[in-house]
Amino acid sequence: MIRVINALLAIIGGVGAALLLYYVLNKLVEMLPQKWEERIKPWVFAGVALAAIGLFLIYPAVRTIILSFANATSTAWVGLENYTDLLTSRDFQITLGNTLLWIAVVPAVTVALGLAVATLADRLGPRGEKLTKSAIFLPLAISGVGAATIWRFIYEARPAGEPQIGLLNAVWTALGFDPVAWLTVDTLRFNSFLLMVVVIWGQVGFSMVLLSAAVKGVPVDTLEAARIDGANERQIFFKVTVPQIWGTVITVFITVLITVLKAFDIVFVMTNGNFNTDIIAVRFFNELFRNGDNGRAAAIVVMLMLAVIPVVAYQVRHFRAEEAAR
Amino acid sequence: MTTTGTTPPPTPVPGEVQPRRATPRRREAGAPGAGQGAASPVVKIVLLLLCLLWLIPTIGIIVTSFRTPDAANTSGWWTVITSPLDFSQYTTANYREAWNGGMGNAFINSFAVVLPATVIPIMIAAFAAYAFTFMYFPGRDTLFVVVVALLVVPNQVALVPLLRLYTDTGLTGTYAAVYLAHIGFGMPLAIYILRNYMSTLPKAVIESAKIDGASHFKTFWKLIVPMSVPALASFAIFQFLWTWNDLLIALLYLGPGEREVVTVTVAGLVGQQNQGWQLLTAGAILSMIVPVAVFVSLQRYFVRGLTAGSVKG
Numbered sequence: 311m312i313r314v315i316n317a318l319l320a321i322i323g324g325v326g327a328a329l330l331l332y333y334v335l336n337k338l339v340e341m342l343p344q345k346w347e348e349r350i351k352p353w354v355f356a357g358v359a360l361a362a363i364g365l366f367l368i369y370p371a372v373r374t375i376i377l378s379f380a381n382a383t384s385t386a387w388v389g390l391e392n393y394t395d396l397l398t399s400r401d402f403q404i405t406l407g408n409t410l411l412w413i414a415v416v417p418a419v420t421v422a423l424g425l426a427v428a429t430l431a432d433r434l435g436p437r438g439e440k441l442t443k444s445a446i447f448l449p450l451a452i453s454g455v456g457a458a459t460i461w462r463f464i465y466e467a468r469p470a471g472e473p474q475i476g477l478l479n480a481v482w483t484a485l486g487f488d489p490v491a492w493l494t495v496d497t498l499r500f501n502s503f504l505l506m507v508v509v510i511w512g513q514v515g516f517s518m519v520l521l522s523a524a525v526k527g528v529p530v531d532t533l534e535a536a537r538i539d540g541a542n543e544r545q546i547f548f549k550v551t552v553p554q555i556w557g558t559v560i561t562v563f564i565t566v567l568i569t570v571l572k573a574f575d576i577v578f579v580m581t582n583g584n585f586n587t588d589i590i591a592v593r594f595f596n597e598l599f600r601n602g603d604n605g606r607a608a609a610i611v612v613m614l615m616l617a618v619i620p621v622v623a624y625q626v627r628h629f630r631a632e633e634a635a636r
Numbered sequence: 637m638t639t640t641g642t643t644p645p646p647t648p649v650p651g652e653v654q655p656r657r658a659t660p661r662r663r664e665a666g667a668p669g670a671g672q673g674a675a676s677p678v679v680k681i682v683l684l685l686l687c688l689l690w691l692i693p694t695i696g697i698i699v700t701s702f703r704t705p706d707a708a709n710t711s712g713w714w715t716v717i718t719s720p721l722d723f724s725q726y727t728t729a730n731y732r733e734a735w736n737g738g739m740g741n742a743f744i745n746s747f748a749v750v751l752p753a754t755v756i757p758i759m760i761a762a763f764a765a766y767a768f769t770f771m772y773f774p775g776r777d778t779l780f781v782v783v784v785a786l787l788v789v790p791n792q793v794a795l796v797p798l799l800r801l802y803t804d805t806g807l808t809g810t811y812a813a814v815y816l817a818h819i820g821f822g823m824p825l826a827i828y829i830l831r832n833y834m835s836t837l838p839k840a841v842i843e844s845a846k847i848d849g850a851s852h853f854k855t856f857w858k859l860i861v862p863m864s865v866p867a868l869a870s871f872a873i874f875q876f877l878w879t880w881n882d883l884l885i886a887l888l889y890l891g892p893g894e895r896e897v898v899t900v901t902v903a904g905l906v907g908q909q910n911q912g913w914q915l916l917t918a919g920a921i922l923s924m925i926v927p928v929a930v931f932v933s934l935q936r937y938f939v940r941g942l943t944a945g946s947v948k949g
Contacts, residue, residue: 314747317811356764366823367820430675434680446686447935448690448691448694452928453923454899459902464693466913477693477712480712571790574884579883595884598796611790629784
């Protein structure tokens with residue numbers, strides 16, 4: 311009970327203090343000569359938010375880069391040792407390889423499935439469309455931990471002869487095979503694919519909603535014109551619809567790509583990176599938390615930063631183009 | 637920005653610029669073409685199978701959470717279909733046990749983290765978004781580009797130095813450690829959503845308020861905040877879902893123990909499976925109830941927020 315009260319106090323205190331701060335600063339600035347008032351006031355309005363971004367994102371990011379050149383306890387410089395150690399260890403190479411596999415598979419599949427559902431459900435009646443979308447959309451509200459629990463239950467294995475309580479093994483043994491501990495099968499990275507299924511299951515709803523809005527926004531004239539010219543449905547889809555929603559496709563792709571790069575909880579809960587399923591975000595957590603190695607954890611994050619630079623560049627370029635068109 | 641999981645507040649990437657068309661005609665209900673009602677039986681069957689595939693995993697744990705330990709761990713949950721009226725296999729004891737065994741405590745902890753993490757950044761970001769939209773200051777556009785860039789930067793970049801900072805200041809293991817981090821990490825998304833929304837508000841209203849002698853402070857409170865409620869709601873939902881479902885930050889800065897949040901409790905239950913699936917599934921469902929309820933009841937705002945950032949027109 312006390313904790314709830316504390317939480318409420320934190321909210322009231324936090325909001326109240328911030329309000330008071332804004333109010334007082336605003337009053338102070340209004341006492342300045344007009345010229346100065348106009349100069350300083352924007353910083354009063356934007357200042358707290360910018361300070362929060364500086365303190366919680368910019369400053370730590372810079373510190374992270376610096377720490378990546380220091381040892382585990384950040385007490386001595388080690389040059390590039392963290393990077394060379396990581397990149398030459400077989401372990402970490404597998405981690406990187408898995409991450410690349412995730413990047414190659416998950417965003418593309420999520421976009422394709424989302425687009426398929428959006429396009430097909432568009433042909434149903436309004437009620438059917440709504441129900442279909444709700445079913446696909448719901449996992450978006452489920453946490454990574456919850457999704458991991460749900461799917462571990464699907465992949466659960468019991469020794470041969472006992473009744474299987476995991477759905478996959480129940481089907482598998484019904485077909486006459488021996489039960490398999492699916493998450494330990496790393497042939498051709500099979501278990502990594504099983505983990506990707508969980509992320510895709512969660513993300514397709516997001517992809518579907520955005521793409522559905524885009525598909526419905528395609529002007530009918532263009533579809534009709536193509537139809538009059540004798541195009542079949544497949545041609546209309548790939549040659550008329552897809553080019554017009556390409557911007558949204560890229561948006562969804564990038565968002566899922568970032569989600570994959572950061573993906574932590576599903577792999578952490580389901581395998582903790584064992585059986586050759588490790589990915590970069592889980593490895594980061596284990597270096598930092600289990601091994602207490604600040605240097606290596608920071609080096610992993612710097613590699614992550616390098617990986618997102620092209621995405622950031624794309625993001626900024628398109629933001630500028632959009633602003634210019636406003 | 638965000639870190640992990642199946643429920644990211646989406647990283648809004650500015651949509652590609654759509655070529656301006658002369659009043660494009662949108663499809664209306666019942667319009668011809670690949671529109672409504674044109675589904676062939678094959679399409680219907682494919683969609684039905686897909687829906688089942690999407691729902692069955694969740695149904696599985698819901699059913700299991702209501703079964704007795706014996707039933708849950710020795711037979712598949714789908715066997716209830718053959719004897720659905722055999723009530724001896726059902727129980728609500730799992731929920732009671734999960735709740736008393738730590739979920740109840742974790743619920744309070746989650747609220748203690750999530751409420752401040754959701755409410756506090758809204759106002760801070762609203763002020764900033766106002767400045768970015770309606771005020772002119774040197775460096776404004778550059779700063780906003782930084783905000784846009786930060787939308788796609790994983791917040792892992794901040795975790796190592798913050799852990800050290802929290803250790804030095806004694807904040808590690810407090811609720812504040814977690815919600816302060818969430819406030820900072822959520823800020824770029826909040827500013828971005830709100831600024832995009834505010835820039836669509838009619839400029840004339842603001843201009844006339846200025847002519848009437850209203851200060852920025854007054855314009856902000858009396859005009860802009862009330863008009864921005866949909867955008868504020870969108871962000872609040874994202875931030876609520878994201879902070880409630882977060883595992884990484886809660887695990888790092890609050891950890892397992894007296895103050896663990898629901899996701900940490902469930903992750904712990906997964907680790908000690910000798911207690912059986914009926915307990916784990918009940919715990920997992922308890923952890924999902926709040927976000928799913930928020931999500932279902934406020935889906936309208938959520939979808940609007942999703943589409944606003946990326947789909948124009």
